[in-house]
Amino acid sequence: MKINRVLILGIDALEYDLVEEWDLKNLKQEEYGKTILPISKEDGYLYSEPSTLIIWPSFITGFPPKKHGVDTIKKYPLNSIYKLYLNIFSSSGEDHLTPIASQKTFKRRVMDKISHIISQMKLSRPLIKEDIKTSSIFDLPNSIHLHIPVYDEDAFPPYKKKLVDAIENKTYRPIFEMQCMEEFKQRTKEVFEWLERKNEWNLFMQYFFVLDGIQHVFYNNPKKIAKFYILFDEFVGKVREKIDDDTLLLIVSDHGQHKGIHTTHGFYSSNKPLGLKNPKLIDFRWKIEELLGM
Numbered sequence: 001m002k003i004n005r006v007l008i009l010g011i012d013a014l015e016y017d018l019v020e021e022w023d024l025k026n027l028k029q030e031e032y033g034k035t036i037l038p039i040s041k042e043d044g045y046l047y048s049e050p051s052t053l054i055i056w057p058s059f060i061t062g063f064p065p066k067k068h069g070v071d072t073i074k075k076y077p078l079n080s081i082y083k084l085y086l087n088i089f090s091s092s093g094e095d096h097l098t099p100i101a102s103q104k105t106f107k108r109r110v111m112d113k114i115s116h117i118i119s120q121m122k123l124s125r126p127l128i129k130e131d132i133k134t135s136s137i138f139d140l141p142n143s144i145h146l147h148i149p150v151y152d153e154d155a156f157p158p159y160k161k162k163l164v165d166a167i168e169n170k171t172y173r174p175i176f177e178m179q180c181m182e183e184f185k186q187r188t189k190e191v192f193e194w195l196e197r198k199n200e201w202n203l204f205m206q207y208f209f210v211l212d213g214i215q216h217v218f219y220n221n222p223k224k225i226a227k228f229y230i231l232f233d234e235f236v237g238k239v240r241e242k243i244d245d246d247t248l249l250l251i252v253s254d255h256g257q258h259k260g261i262h263t264t265h266g267f268y269s270s271n272k273p274l275g276l277k278n279p280k281l282i283d284f285r286w287k288i289e290e291l292l293g294m
């Protein structure tokens with residue numbers, strides 16, 4: 001198997017269980033499965049839910065949080081108090097999912113408000129590339145990365161701020177959905193444009209926020225969620241038709257989602273047999289570099 005190019009689609013919150021349940025053949029590819037996320041205490045991870053801002057840096061660096069150094073405390077200083085709270089009170093079971101979802105929304109709103117005040121006082125700031133203390137996969141020559149959380153400034157579309165409003169207030173939901181669709185169209189278009197320019201890169205990664213947003217807002221509307229999963233499945237089908245045989249197409253997620261709550265496993269699929277079984281999310285960087293002969 002000679003691999004000259006690697007195309008990565010980083011799809012936030014793509015849930016393994018739903019890909020299976022809806023039998024999304026393009027997303028599954030030749031090899032697929034769950035991944036183990038770097039969220040144990042040994043990894044230096046102390047939150048209850050996988051956090052997008054910490055997990056993606058783990059994927060691109062191939063290191064656990066304690067090594068790459070990205071923690072949400074710089075952006076949300078209150079998280080240190082929240083961490084303490086989590087360590088004292090362990091999280092409750094599955095049967096209280098809906099109340100937890102609304103508690104989380106409340107918590108998120110309060111945290112966002114306080115964080116906003118704290119950032120106006122210049123006591124906090126958004127996470128930036130320089131917060132990543134290690135090398136990353138994008139140090140490879142000829143690599144293109146678009147909208148990657150923390151690494152690229154524009155990772156999250158502006159409508160992400162409206163997430164809590166859309167969860168709480170039905171009237172905002174159609175607009176939110178429309179904006180998700182816009183993001184999907186824009187970022188899939190970018191993928192096709194870069195596929196036309198494939199001689200300019202050996203590694204390409206595109207990131208999508210949309211599924212995380214849709215699943216938080218429409219957590220009790222499986223039809224709506226399925227609509228977006230199917231869109232992604234069809235998109236991957238088209239990408240597969242356009243790539244050459246020497247291109248590895250890797251799809252990864254930072255966690256899944258169930259009833260609006262992040263699940264603690266990730267998803268991966270590959271168009272080439274990689275021979276992995278329950279891989280760790282932090283293993284992929286090294287696998288990709290090995291395949292590209294680095």
Ligand SMILES: [Zn+2]
Nearest residue numbers: 013212216262
């Ligand atoms: Zn989320």
